Amino acid sequence: MLRDSLPKIVTEVPGPKSQELLKVRKNNVPDGVSMLAPVFVEKAEGAMVQDVDGNIFIDFVAGIGVLNIGHTHPEVVEAVKAQCDKYFAPNINVFNYEQYPKLAEKLNQIMPIEGEKKTLLVNTGAEADENAVKLARRYTGRSEIIAFAGAFHGRSYMTMALTSKVKPYKFNFGPLPSGVHRFPFPYCYRCPYGLEKQTCGLHCAKMFEESFFLEYVAPDQVAAIILEPILGEGGFVIPPDEFVTALRNMCDKYGIVLIADEIQTGYARTGKMFACNYWAVKPDMVVSAKSVAGGIPIACVTAKAEIMNSVTAGEIGGTYCGNPLASASALKVLEIMERDHYPEKAKHIGEICMRRFYEMQQKYEIIGNVRGKGAMMALEFVKDRTTKEPAKDETKAIIQECWKNGLVILGAGVRDNNIRFLMPLVITDDQLNAGLDILDKAIAKVTQK
Ligand SMILES: Cc1ncc(COP(=O)(O)O)c(C=O)c1O
Known part of the structure:
Protein backbone atom coordinates (compact mmCIF):
# COMPACT_ATOMS: atom_id res chain seq x y z
CA MET A 1 0.00 0.00 0.00
CA LEU A 2 1.15 3.51 -0.81
CA ARG A 3 0.52 4.45 2.84
CA ASP A 4 3.33 2.12 3.99
CA SER A 5 5.74 2.59 1.10
CA LEU A 6 9.09 4.36 0.84
CA PRO A 7 10.09 6.88 -1.85
CA LYS A 8 10.81 5.52 -5.28
CA ILE A 9 11.78 7.53 -8.35
CA VAL A 10 11.17 5.56 -11.54
CA THR A 11 11.38 8.28 -14.23
CA GLU A 12 13.24 11.47 -14.80
CA VAL A 13 11.38 14.05 -12.64
CA PRO A 14 9.07 15.44 -13.92
CA GLY A 15 8.12 12.31 -15.86
CA PRO A 16 6.47 12.33 -19.32
CA LYS A 17 2.85 12.44 -18.10
CA SER A 18 3.59 15.28 -15.68
CA GLN A 19 5.40 17.14 -18.47
CA GLU A 20 2.30 16.94 -20.67
CA LEU A 21 0.09 18.24 -17.85
CA LEU A 22 2.60 21.00 -17.11
CA LYS A 23 1.99 22.31 -20.63
CA VAL A 24 -1.78 22.49 -19.88
CA ARG A 25 -1.00 24.29 -16.63
CA LYS A 26 1.43 26.71 -18.31
CA ASN A 27 -1.14 27.68 -20.97
CA ASN A 28 -4.13 28.01 -18.68
CA VAL A 29 -3.14 28.77 -15.10
CA PRO A 30 -1.65 32.13 -14.05
CA ASP A 31 2.10 32.05 -13.36
CA GLY A 32 1.23 33.89 -10.15
CA VAL A 33 0.13 30.57 -8.64
CA SER A 34 3.40 29.19 -7.31
CA MET A 35 4.64 25.62 -7.79
CA LEU A 36 7.07 23.63 -5.66
CA ALA A 37 7.34 20.14 -7.19
CA PRO A 38 6.59 20.06 -10.94
CA VAL A 39 4.75 16.74 -10.82
CA PHE A 40 1.05 15.86 -10.86
CA VAL A 41 -0.52 13.70 -8.15
CA GLU A 42 -2.18 10.38 -8.98
CA LYS A 43 -2.99 9.43 -5.41
CA ALA A 44 -1.88 10.23 -1.87
CA GLU A 45 -2.07 8.27 1.39
CA GLY A 46 -0.64 9.05 4.81
CA ALA A 47 2.71 10.77 4.24
CA MET A 48 3.19 9.44 0.72
CA VAL A 49 2.28 10.89 -2.67
CA GLN A 50 2.37 9.00 -5.96
CA ASP A 51 2.58 10.99 -9.18
CA VAL A 52 1.01 10.24 -12.56
CA ASP A 53 4.28 8.67 -13.77
CA GLY A 54 4.50 6.24 -10.86
CA ASN A 55 7.11 8.13 -8.81
CA ILE A 56 6.57 7.97 -5.06
CA PHE A 57 7.46 10.94 -2.84
CA ILE A 58 7.60 11.46 0.90
CA ASP A 59 5.62 14.57 1.73
CA PHE A 60 7.29 16.79 4.36
CA VAL A 61 4.96 19.69 3.47
CA ALA A 62 1.48 18.20 3.96
CA GLY A 63 -0.31 20.80 1.86
CA ILE A 64 1.56 23.49 3.88
CA GLY A 65 0.30 22.29 7.23
CA VAL A 66 -3.14 21.17 6.04
CA LEU A 67 -2.67 17.44 6.50
CA ASN A 68 -1.53 16.80 10.06
CA ILE A 69 -3.92 13.83 9.91
CA GLY A 70 -2.24 12.62 6.69
CA HIS A 71 -3.52 12.24 3.15
CA THR A 72 -6.89 10.47 2.76
CA HIS A 73 -7.23 9.14 6.31
CA PRO A 74 -9.74 6.26 5.79
CA GLU A 75 -12.09 7.35 8.58
CA VAL A 76 -12.12 10.95 7.34
CA ASP A 340 -5.08 8.55 18.71
CA HIS A 341 -3.02 11.13 20.65
CA TYR A 342 -1.77 13.18 17.71
CA PRO A 343 0.08 15.69 19.90
CA GLU A 344 2.20 12.76 21.15
CA LYS A 345 2.89 11.71 17.57
CA ALA A 346 4.15 15.25 16.88
CA LYS A 347 6.48 15.10 19.89
CA HIS A 348 7.87 11.74 18.74
CA ILE A 349 8.54 13.08 15.23
CA GLY A 350 10.13 16.18 16.74
CA GLU A 351 12.51 14.11 18.86
CA ILE A 352 13.72 12.02 15.91
CA CYS A 353 14.12 15.04 13.64
CA MET A 354 15.81 17.34 16.15
CA ARG A 355 18.40 14.64 16.93
CA ARG A 356 19.13 14.26 13.22
CA PHE A 357 19.14 18.03 12.65
CA TYR A 358 21.70 18.65 15.39
CA GLU A 359 23.89 15.90 13.89
CA MET A 360 23.59 17.57 10.49
CA GLN A 361 24.48 20.92 12.07
CA GLN A 362 27.72 19.36 13.37
CA LYS A 363 28.54 18.17 9.84
CA TYR A 364 27.42 21.12 7.75
CA GLU A 365 28.59 24.67 8.50
CA ILE A 366 25.74 25.95 6.36
CA ILE A 367 23.17 25.09 9.06
CA GLY A 368 23.21 28.21 11.22
CA ASN A 369 20.17 27.56 13.39
CA VAL A 370 18.02 24.56 14.29
CA ARG A 371 14.67 25.26 15.93
CA GLY A 372 11.36 23.61 16.54
CA LYS A 373 8.47 22.68 18.77
CA GLY A 374 6.95 19.21 18.32
CA ALA A 375 6.79 18.51 14.60
CA MET A 376 7.01 22.18 13.56
CA MET A 377 10.72 22.55 12.84
CA ALA A 378 13.06 24.58 10.68
CA LEU A 379 16.67 24.74 9.61
CA GLU A 380 18.16 28.16 8.85
CA PHE A 381 20.95 28.15 6.27
CA VAL A 382 23.75 30.74 6.36
CA LYS A 383 26.88 31.32 4.30
CA ASP A 384 28.82 32.14 7.46
CA ARG A 385 27.86 31.35 11.04
CA THR A 386 29.33 34.61 12.36
CA THR A 387 27.87 37.07 9.87
CA LYS A 388 24.71 34.91 9.43
CA GLU A 389 24.56 35.96 5.79
CA PRO A 390 21.51 34.11 4.41
CA ALA A 391 22.33 31.18 2.08
CA LYS A 392 19.31 31.72 -0.17
CA ASP A 393 20.57 30.04 -3.36
CA GLU A 394 21.88 27.02 -1.48
CA THR A 395 18.54 26.62 0.33
CA LYS A 396 16.74 26.58 -3.02
CA ALA A 397 19.24 24.08 -4.44
CA ILE A 398 18.78 21.74 -1.43
CA ILE A 399 14.98 21.83 -1.84
CA GLN A 400 15.27 20.98 -5.56
CA GLU A 401 17.79 18.22 -4.94
CA CYS A 402 15.37 16.71 -2.41
CA TRP A 403 12.33 16.54 -4.65
CA LYS A 404 14.39 15.04 -7.48
CA ASN A 405 15.20 12.21 -5.05
CA GLY A 406 11.71 11.67 -3.69
CA LEU A 407 11.35 14.11 -0.80
CA VAL A 408 9.12 17.16 -1.02
CA ILE A 409 10.14 19.94 1.36
CA LEU A 410 9.41 23.65 1.52
CA GLY A 411 11.31 26.85 2.23
CA ALA A 412 10.30 29.69 4.53
CA GLY A 413 11.42 33.01 5.96
CA VAL A 414 11.60 36.57 4.74
CA ARG A 415 15.20 35.92 3.61
CA ASP A 416 14.28 32.66 1.81
CA ASN A 417 16.98 30.76 3.69
CA ASN A 418 14.99 28.34 5.85
CA ILE A 419 13.60 24.90 5.24
CA ARG A 420 10.50 24.13 7.30
CA PHE A 421 9.19 20.70 8.19
CA LEU A 422 5.47 19.94 8.33
CA MET A 423 5.28 16.20 7.67
CA PRO A 424 1.92 14.48 8.26
CA LEU A 425 1.85 13.25 11.85
CA VAL A 426 1.01 9.73 10.64
CA ILE A 427 4.42 9.33 9.00
CA THR A 428 6.19 6.07 9.97
CA ASP A 429 9.66 6.13 11.53
CA ASP A 430 11.04 4.41 8.41
CA GLN A 431 9.52 7.02 6.12
CA LEU A 432 10.74 9.82 8.37
CA ASN A 433 14.30 8.50 8.42
CA ALA A 434 14.24 7.85 4.67
CA GLY A 435 13.25 11.49 4.15
CA LEU A 436 15.93 12.76 6.51
CA ASP A 437 18.52 10.62 4.67
CA ILE A 438 17.54 12.28 1.38
CA LEU A 439 17.82 15.69 3.03
CA ASP A 440 21.24 14.86 4.52
CA LYS A 441 22.55 13.76 1.11
CA ALA A 442 21.09 16.85 -0.57
CA ILE A 443 22.86 19.18 1.86
CA ALA A 444 26.09 17.21 1.33
CA LYS A 445 25.76 17.49 -2.44
CA VAL A 446 24.95 21.19 -2.48
CA THR A 447 27.73 22.04 -0.03
CA GLN A 448 30.01 19.38 -1.66
CA LYS A 449 30.99 17.60 1.52
C1 LIG B 1 -0.39 31.79 9.98
C2 LIG B 1 -1.22 31.90 8.73
N1 LIG B 1 -2.23 32.76 8.70
C3 LIG B 1 -3.00 32.88 7.61
C4 LIG B 1 -2.77 32.12 6.49
C5 LIG B 1 -3.66 32.29 5.28
O1 LIG B 1 -4.42 31.14 5.07
P1 LIG B 1 -5.11 30.87 3.64
O2 LIG B 1 -4.00 30.54 2.69
O3 LIG B 1 -6.03 29.70 3.90
O4 LIG B 1 -5.84 32.08 3.26
C6 LIG B 1 -1.73 31.21 6.48
C7 LIG B 1 -1.43 30.39 5.29
O5 LIG B 1 -0.38 29.85 5.12
C8 LIG B 1 -0.92 31.09 7.65
O6 LIG B 1 0.10 30.23 7.71
Missing part, protein backbone atom coordinates in the same frame (compact mmCIF):
# COMPACT_ATOMS: atom_id res chain seq x y z
CA VAL A 77 -12.81 9.78 3.78
CA GLU A 78 -15.67 7.70 5.15
CA ALA A 79 -17.14 10.64 7.08
CA VAL A 80 -17.04 12.91 4.03
CA LYS A 81 -18.58 10.23 1.78
CA ALA A 82 -21.37 9.68 4.28
CA GLN A 83 -22.04 13.42 4.32
CA CYS A 84 -22.02 13.53 0.49
CA ASP A 85 -24.91 11.09 0.47
CA LYS A 86 -26.99 13.44 2.65
CA TYR A 87 -26.51 17.04 1.48
CA PHE A 88 -23.76 19.44 0.35
CA ALA A 89 -24.60 23.06 0.93
CA PRO A 90 -27.93 24.11 2.38
CA ASN A 91 -26.18 27.36 3.53
CA ILE A 92 -26.31 27.99 7.27
CA ASN A 93 -28.02 31.35 6.62
CA VAL A 94 -30.93 29.50 5.01
CA PHE A 95 -31.37 26.05 6.62
CA ASN A 96 -29.82 24.80 9.82
CA TYR A 97 -27.73 21.64 9.76
CA GLU A 98 -26.15 20.03 12.79
CA GLN A 99 -22.48 19.95 11.70
CA TYR A 100 -21.96 23.71 12.06
CA PRO A 101 -23.06 24.10 15.71
CA LYS A 102 -21.52 20.74 16.67
CA LEU A 103 -18.14 21.76 15.27
CA ALA A 104 -18.44 25.17 16.96
CA GLU A 105 -19.27 23.42 20.25
CA LYS A 106 -16.24 21.13 19.93
CA LEU A 107 -13.90 24.01 19.10
CA ASN A 108 -15.25 26.05 22.01
CA GLN A 109 -14.48 23.12 24.31
CA ILE A 110 -10.86 22.68 23.21
CA MET A 111 -9.77 26.25 22.45
CA PRO A 112 -7.40 27.74 25.05
CA ILE A 113 -9.45 30.89 25.69
CA GLU A 114 -10.78 31.94 29.11
CA GLY A 115 -14.53 31.79 29.82
CA GLU A 116 -17.54 31.40 27.54
CA LYS A 117 -16.66 31.16 23.84
CA LYS A 118 -18.29 31.18 20.41
CA THR A 119 -16.96 30.06 17.02
CA LEU A 120 -17.56 31.53 13.58
CA LEU A 121 -16.82 29.23 10.64
CA VAL A 122 -15.53 30.60 7.34
CA ASN A 123 -13.59 29.14 4.41
CA THR A 124 -9.93 30.20 4.33
CA GLY A 125 -7.26 31.38 6.69
CA ALA A 126 -7.24 34.86 5.19
CA GLU A 127 -11.02 35.11 5.58
CA ALA A 128 -10.72 34.05 9.21
CA ASP A 129 -8.09 36.71 9.89
CA GLU A 130 -10.24 39.31 8.13
CA ASN A 131 -13.12 38.41 10.44
CA ALA A 132 -10.88 38.47 13.50
CA VAL A 133 -10.01 42.08 12.64
CA LYS A 134 -13.66 42.98 12.03
CA LEU A 135 -14.68 41.50 15.37
CA ALA A 136 -11.87 43.15 17.34
CA ARG A 137 -12.65 46.53 15.80
CA ARG A 138 -16.36 46.27 16.46
CA TYR A 139 -15.88 45.02 20.03
CA THR A 140 -13.37 47.68 21.05
CA GLY A 141 -14.72 50.50 18.89
CA ARG A 142 -11.08 51.14 17.91
CA SER A 143 -9.39 51.00 14.52
CA GLU A 144 -5.69 50.16 14.87
CA ILE A 145 -4.10 46.71 14.64
CA ILE A 146 -0.58 45.66 15.57
CA ALA A 147 1.03 42.90 13.52
CA PHE A 148 4.61 41.61 13.54
CA ALA A 149 7.62 41.63 11.26
CA GLY A 150 7.87 38.25 9.54
CA ALA A 151 4.14 37.62 9.94
CA PHE A 152 2.01 35.98 7.29
CA HIS A 153 -1.76 36.26 7.49
CA GLY A 154 -2.92 35.81 3.88
CA ARG A 155 -3.38 37.39 0.48
CA SER A 156 -6.69 39.29 0.73
CA TYR A 157 -6.41 43.08 1.07
CA MET A 158 -6.63 43.28 4.86
CA THR A 159 -4.37 40.28 5.32
CA MET A 160 -1.82 41.62 2.82
CA ALA A 161 -1.66 44.65 5.08
CA LEU A 162 -1.16 42.39 8.11
CA THR A 163 1.46 40.28 6.29
CA SER A 164 5.05 41.42 6.53
CA LYS A 165 7.12 40.08 3.63
CA VAL A 166 6.83 42.47 0.70
CA LYS A 167 7.79 40.25 -2.26
CA PRO A 168 5.94 38.28 -3.46
CA TYR A 169 2.97 38.95 -1.19
CA LYS A 170 2.26 42.68 -1.41
CA PHE A 171 4.58 44.26 -3.97
CA ASN A 172 2.71 46.73 -6.23
CA PHE A 173 -0.71 45.63 -5.01
CA GLY A 174 -1.21 48.81 -3.01
CA PRO A 175 -2.70 50.87 -1.62
CA LEU A 176 -3.38 48.45 1.20
CA PRO A 177 -5.86 49.12 4.02
CA SER A 178 -4.58 51.52 6.67
CA GLY A 179 -4.52 51.03 10.42
CA VAL A 180 -1.85 48.31 10.61
CA HIS A 181 1.32 48.95 12.63
CA ARG A 182 4.28 46.60 12.53
CA PHE A 183 6.36 45.66 15.55
CA PRO A 184 9.63 43.66 15.34
CA PHE A 185 9.16 39.94 16.07
CA PRO A 186 11.38 38.56 18.86
CA TYR A 187 13.60 36.59 16.47
CA CYS A 188 16.36 35.80 18.94
CA TYR A 189 18.75 34.24 16.37
CA ARG A 190 18.61 37.57 14.51
CA CYS A 191 17.66 39.92 17.34
CA PRO A 192 16.32 43.14 15.77
CA TYR A 193 18.13 45.07 18.53
CA GLY A 194 21.42 43.13 18.20
CA LEU A 195 21.11 41.70 21.73
CA GLU A 196 21.57 38.20 23.18
CA LYS A 197 18.61 36.30 24.64
CA GLN A 198 20.43 35.42 27.87
CA THR A 199 21.20 39.04 28.73
CA CYS A 200 18.66 41.22 26.89
CA GLY A 201 16.23 41.58 29.81
CA LEU A 202 13.35 41.21 27.32
CA HIS A 203 14.26 44.51 25.72
CA CYS A 204 11.81 43.91 22.83
CA ALA A 205 8.78 43.82 25.11
CA LYS A 206 9.92 46.98 26.88
CA MET A 207 10.05 48.77 23.52
CA PHE A 208 6.24 48.78 23.38
CA GLU A 209 5.94 51.17 26.29
CA GLU A 210 9.24 52.99 25.81
CA SER A 211 8.87 53.75 22.13
CA PHE A 212 6.12 52.12 20.06
CA PHE A 213 3.13 53.47 22.00
CA LEU A 214 4.68 56.95 22.05
CA GLU A 215 6.06 57.20 18.55
CA TYR A 216 3.81 55.03 16.37
CA VAL A 217 0.36 54.40 17.84
CA ALA A 218 -1.39 55.19 21.13
CA PRO A 219 -2.42 52.01 22.97
CA ASP A 220 -5.98 53.22 23.54
CA GLN A 221 -6.44 53.35 19.75
CA VAL A 222 -5.40 49.73 19.32
CA ALA A 223 -8.16 47.16 18.75
CA ALA A 224 -5.96 44.06 18.51
CA ILE A 225 -2.52 42.58 18.47
CA ILE A 226 -2.34 39.62 16.09
CA LEU A 227 0.45 37.11 16.69
CA GLU A 228 1.41 33.77 15.22
CA PRO A 229 2.47 31.68 18.26
CA ILE A 230 5.27 30.45 15.98
CA LEU A 231 5.95 32.39 12.77
CA GLY A 232 4.82 30.18 9.87
CA GLU A 233 5.85 31.56 6.48
CA GLY A 234 8.27 33.76 8.46
CA GLY A 235 10.49 30.73 9.18
CA PHE A 236 9.12 28.92 12.25
CA VAL A 237 10.57 31.42 14.68
CA ILE A 238 9.49 30.80 18.27
CA PRO A 239 9.01 33.85 20.51
CA PRO A 240 10.20 33.63 24.15
CA ASP A 241 7.31 32.71 26.49
CA GLU A 242 7.99 35.83 28.57
CA PHE A 243 7.40 38.01 25.52
CA VAL A 244 3.93 36.54 25.10
CA THR A 245 3.18 37.06 28.79
CA ALA A 246 4.29 40.69 28.44
CA LEU A 247 1.93 41.08 25.46
CA ARG A 248 -0.96 39.64 27.47
CA ASN A 249 -0.27 42.02 30.34
CA MET A 250 -0.19 44.95 27.98
CA CYS A 251 -3.44 43.87 26.33
CA ASP A 252 -5.08 43.66 29.76
CA LYS A 253 -3.75 47.06 30.75
CA TYR A 254 -5.03 48.83 27.62
CA GLY A 255 -8.11 46.75 26.70
CA ILE A 256 -6.55 45.34 23.53
CA VAL A 257 -7.77 42.03 22.03
CA LEU A 258 -4.99 39.44 21.76
CA ILE A 259 -5.47 37.30 18.64
CA ALA A 260 -3.47 34.09 18.17
CA ASP A 261 -3.23 33.07 14.52
CA GLU A 262 -2.94 29.28 14.87
CA ILE A 263 -3.62 28.61 11.20
CA GLN A 264 -0.26 26.87 10.69
CA THR A 265 0.57 25.96 14.29
CA GLY A 266 -2.79 24.45 15.26
CA TYR A 267 -4.20 20.94 15.54
CA ALA A 268 -1.43 18.92 17.19
CA ARG A 269 1.44 20.18 15.03
CA THR A 270 3.56 21.50 17.89
CA GLY A 271 3.05 18.63 20.34
CA LYS A 272 -0.04 20.23 21.88
CA MET A 273 -3.41 20.73 20.25
CA PHE A 274 -2.59 24.45 19.88
CA ALA A 275 0.76 26.19 20.17
CA CYS A 276 -0.72 28.64 22.67
CA ASN A 277 -1.40 25.69 25.00
CA TYR A 278 2.31 26.16 25.83
CA TRP A 279 1.78 29.76 26.97
CA ALA A 280 1.41 30.75 30.60
CA VAL A 281 -1.38 33.09 29.42
CA LYS A 282 -4.35 32.85 27.07
CA PRO A 283 -5.41 34.82 23.97
CA ASP A 284 -8.88 36.37 23.59
CA MET A 285 -9.36 34.99 20.10
CA VAL A 286 -7.87 32.07 18.18
CA VAL A 287 -7.95 31.86 14.41
CA SER A 288 -7.46 28.38 12.98
CA ALA A 289 -7.80 26.59 9.64
CA LYS A 290 -5.64 24.22 7.57
CA SER A 291 -5.37 20.91 9.48
CA VAL A 292 -8.75 21.18 11.21
CA ALA A 293 -10.53 19.39 8.36
CA GLY A 294 -7.77 17.28 6.83
CA GLY A 295 -7.74 19.10 3.52
CA ILE A 296 -11.30 20.28 3.00
CA PRO A 297 -11.44 24.09 3.11
CA ILE A 298 -12.75 25.52 6.35
CA ALA A 299 -11.46 28.09 8.83
CA CYS A 300 -12.54 29.02 12.32
CA VAL A 301 -12.59 32.12 14.48
CA THR A 302 -13.08 31.29 18.14
CA ALA A 303 -13.39 34.15 20.61
CA LYS A 304 -14.73 35.12 23.99
CA ALA A 305 -18.53 35.21 23.69
CA GLU A 306 -18.64 38.92 24.58
CA ILE A 307 -16.46 39.70 21.51
CA MET A 308 -18.60 37.54 19.19
CA ASN A 309 -21.79 39.02 20.63
CA SER A 310 -20.76 42.51 19.52
CA VAL A 311 -21.97 41.79 15.96
CA THR A 312 -25.55 41.25 14.86
CA ALA A 313 -27.17 38.95 12.27
CA GLY A 314 -25.86 39.38 8.75
CA GLU A 315 -22.73 41.32 9.73
CA ILE A 316 -20.44 38.27 9.48
CA GLY A 317 -20.54 35.02 7.48
CA GLY A 318 -20.86 34.07 3.81
CA THR A 319 -22.40 31.61 1.35
CA TYR A 320 -20.13 28.61 1.93
CA CYS A 321 -19.14 29.31 5.53
CA GLY A 322 -19.06 26.18 7.69
CA ASN A 323 -20.21 23.98 4.83
CA PRO A 324 -21.35 20.51 5.96
CA LEU A 325 -18.73 18.49 4.04
CA ALA A 326 -15.86 20.38 5.66
CA SER A 327 -17.56 20.48 9.07
CA ALA A 328 -18.20 16.70 8.99
CA SER A 329 -14.57 16.18 8.04
CA ALA A 330 -13.36 18.47 10.86
CA LEU A 331 -15.50 16.69 13.47
CA LYS A 332 -13.97 13.37 12.42
CA VAL A 333 -10.42 14.80 12.34
CA LEU A 334 -10.78 16.17 15.87
CA GLU A 335 -12.20 12.87 17.15
CA ILE A 336 -9.27 10.92 15.65
CA MET A 337 -6.66 13.41 16.87
CA GLU A 338 -7.88 13.12 20.44
CA ARG A 339 -8.42 9.36 20.35
